[in-house]
Amino acid sequence: METTTATPWLTEEQQRIWRSFLGGTTVLMDRLDRDLRAAHGLSMPEYEILVRLSEAPGRSIRMAELADAVAHSRSRVTHTIARLERENIVVRGQCSEDGRGVSAVLTDHGFSVLEAAAHTHVQGVHDYLIENADAQDFIAMGRIMQNVVEQLHGKNF
């Protein structure tokens, strides 16, 4: 006979922390997104994609790899890149050595948009998050989230 695994309930404190986390990420992301849109017409997900591209050799990454890097679905990346392409921030290129492959390439214009946006974004991260965090606490949070990423990223089960 087996004992069923009871749902591990949360302590009062864990609950408080979880709610702070939920509320905090909500308002933080919302705010960063609004700042970016208002100043540069870019959403956070778009910005993240541009950052990855800007760091890649040739400012170019294949769609699937990009999707994995930002943890979005391939479909989502397709749509996002389509939008960015309309604004000449990115272009699509055929991938050598894989007939199916398509890679997204950051244009010069895209790069300069990103440069401008980076100021707004970094300022926001600094003012809204880092300024609100004790340095040690911030490192502790980094440890946690790094573990979360390692456990969950790419796993759909």
Next chain:
Amino acid sequence: METTTATPWLTEEQQRIWRSFLGGTTVLMDRLDRDLRAAHGLSMPEYEILVRLSEAPGRSIRMAELADAVAHSRSRVTHTIARLERENIVVRGQCSEDGRGVSAVLTDHGFSVLEAAAHTHVQGVHDYLIENADAQDFIAMGRIMQNVVEQLHGKNF
């Protein structure tokens, strides 16, 4: 003569932590949302709303107050409640003492849906987040996010 305030750039470490945070929240929220949808047909935002209602006196909260509690726009709450109402999880009631007021009320059916969903949700928070966090680190994260909420919540400027 003034020195212009330069954009405070991030150190390598701050950058790493910020990316872990971004990636971690993305995969974590995504996973919690999927688990909830798969098992109970509820999204995270919907679940959050039901939790607030379940804790309120009369299982009832006014729309504006609800919007503020979960940090969503009023419009968004209107739409979300409309959907939940279609599934008989919530009903709308007139608010005494303010002719404009509408309050959302959790139905008995809604309450039982929530009870079931809570198991899935809490299990997820536990397995994906708390298990990945040293107890002290978790408290540190709570401090940070609490500060973020206090700085940003409700401020749109």
Next chain:
DNA sequence: AGTATGTAGTTGATCCTTCAACGAGTTAGA
């Protein structure tokens, strides 16, 4: 070679969120 299975990326429908505009009720001031 020929077939089967898997992977890359796209598409269009549907659902959810945002945004601007609105009707209705409330509050404060002349």
Next chain:
DNA sequence: TCTAACTCGTTGAAGGATCAACTACATACT
């Protein structure tokens, strides 16, 4: 009291995300 300014909540349109279905290419197996 009458009006101006504000708050409450809703609406519909537009933009973005998700999902299932699909084409096309690649790989592995016989």
